[in-house]
Amino acid sequence: MTTAQVLRTPLTELAGVRHPVVQTGMGWVAGPRLVVGTANAGGLGILASATMGFEELERAILEVKSRTDQPFGVNLRADAADAGDRCDLLIKHGVKVASFALAPKKDLIARLKDHGIMVMPSVGLPRHAEKVASWGADAVMIQGGEGGGHTGSVPTTLLLPSVLDAVDIPVVAAGGFFDGRGLAAALSYGAAGIGMGTRFLLTRDSAVPDAVKQLYLSYDVNGTVVTDKVDGMPHRMLRTELVEEIEESSRLKRLTPTLRRTLEFKKMSGMSWLDLARDGRTMKKTQGRSLAQMSLAANTPMMLKAGLVDGDTSAGVLASGQVVGVLDDLPSCEELVDRVVTEAVDHLRGAHEMLVAIDV
Structure with missing residues (x-):
């Protein structure tokens, strides 16, 4: 009740x-x-x-x-x-x-x-x-x-x-x-x-996935990081090995997986290239994002899906607030x-x- x-x-x-x-x-x-x-x-x-x-x-x-x-x-x-x-x-x-x-x-x-x-x-x-x-x-x-x-x-x-x-x-x-x-x-x-x-x-x-929830619960209050390397905008997420690698990698090294995941998101969402282009133009107009940031933004949904849906923390990112460190x-x-x-x-x-x- x-x-x-x-x-x-x-x-x-x-x-x-x-x-x-x-x-x-x-x-x-x-x-x-x-x-x-x-x-x-x-x-x-x-x-x-x-x-x-x-x-x-x-x-x-x-x-x-x-x-x-x-x-x-x-x-x-x-x-x-x-x-x-x-x-x-x-x-x-x-x-x-x-x-x-x-x-x-x-x-x-x-x-x-x-x-x-x-x-x-x-x-x-x-x-x-x-x-x-x-x-x-x-x-x-x-x-x-x-x-x-x-x-x-x-x-x-x-x-x-x-x-x-x-x-x-x-x-x-x-x-x-x-x-x-x-x-x-x-x-x-x-x-x-x-x-x-x-x-x-x-x-x-x-x-x-339960295994991912248990991973969240293992982090303390210093276990998150705010980075713009994932989608070009400040994004708070768990400080996983993947995120540490992304933080340290060059823009060129991130380009190939970014393009691959953009194609995956296009297929999953059913959006046409024209739809993606329109969304990109709107992002540029309303948020002032650069072309590189827009490419990263299209990449983000699949990285989040890998971690939060598929449970693959080696290929996905896990968005999280700082409160994760006080939850048990x-x-x-x-x-x-x-x-x-x-x-x-x-x-x-x-x-x-x-x-x-x-x-x-």
């Missing part, structure tokens, strides 16, 4: 979930199994669509809907050539939340909102939050530098208050969260909830969400008792 709602925040009201806990849309990790586990536990599960073809995404949405009646979301690439078509898919199937790794265009936000879909882009700076808020976004998610995958350099403790000061819409905090103390702290800052990636990856509901168990999503919420309530009550004690 999952915990009844004990915390009401703008996130729980907007998304219609019981608890202000978000399972982030991690590529190759956040599939139907993990999303269903999170949704049934009362959190907001988010499907990762960037590593899915269009038809595959529709099948995943339908699978989630067949296994839960709770709200869930889909994470979309705003710069994808078929972003509009994917948004229409969310509208068609009544998905509750659309999250974005980059700022979606104003007309896309309006289209989703017109159909009752909550729009929550991820942002890394206050000015980005201000922009999407002015375009009508319902909420934003920030990720501090502690977070896994693509990340910035500003820690959550500085990024969160600066974004809260910049906008009036709800802010969900991610980067460095793994327990109820973190949720209590985020709510005390003024956040509407927390997002967790690595913590949900390391659950029994995650489809990541594999709970179910239900156990995790219940534990986080219960701990948060205890800490918030403790803070209230301190206020009473000093007669404020």
Whole structure:
């Protein structure tokens, strides 16, 4: 039996979930199994669509809907050539939340909102939050530098208050969260909830191979590294032998495997060369990526798949937040969400008792 709602925040009201806990849309990790586990536990599960073809995404949405009646979301690439078509898919199937790794265009936000879909882009700076808020976004998610995958350099403790000061819409905090103390702290800052990636990856509901999960659990807080050698953008991942080799290798030495994996991704995704070129042009326009960075970006999905899906850590990379160093168990999503919420309530009550004690 999952915990009844004990915390009401703008996130729980907007998304219609019981608890202000978000399972982030991690590529190759956040599939139907993990999303269903999170949704049934009362959190907001988010499907990762960037590593899915269009038809595959529709099948995943339908699978989630067949296994839960709770709200869930889909994470979309705003710069994808078929972003509009994917948004229409969310509208068609009544998905509750659309999250974005980059700022979606104003007309896309309006289209989703017109159909009752909550729009929550991820942002890394206050000015980005201000922009999407002015375009009508319902909420934003920030990720501090502690977070896994693509990340910035500003820690959550500085990024969160600066974004809260910049906008009036709800802010969900991610980067460095793994327990109820973190949720209590985020709510005390003024956040509407927390997002967790690595913590949900390391659950029994995650489809990541068990051997890979055990590898994650063997790392300490210094076991991650932020590198731009994988896809040209700062990316936090486990410090494996492969990553160390990539860090030390020359650009020329990385060229052949990069091209091979780009071909693999093209075949797996069903994208045409024209689609890849369009995506590349959009990356260059919206993110300022160079040709070399765009080539690396096309390479990344297959390197992540090798580690997170195939379990081949000698050929794949493993995205991870710094919290990996303080995790030592594999709970179910239900156990995790219940534990986080219960701990948060205890800490918030403790803070209230301190206020009473000093007669404020």
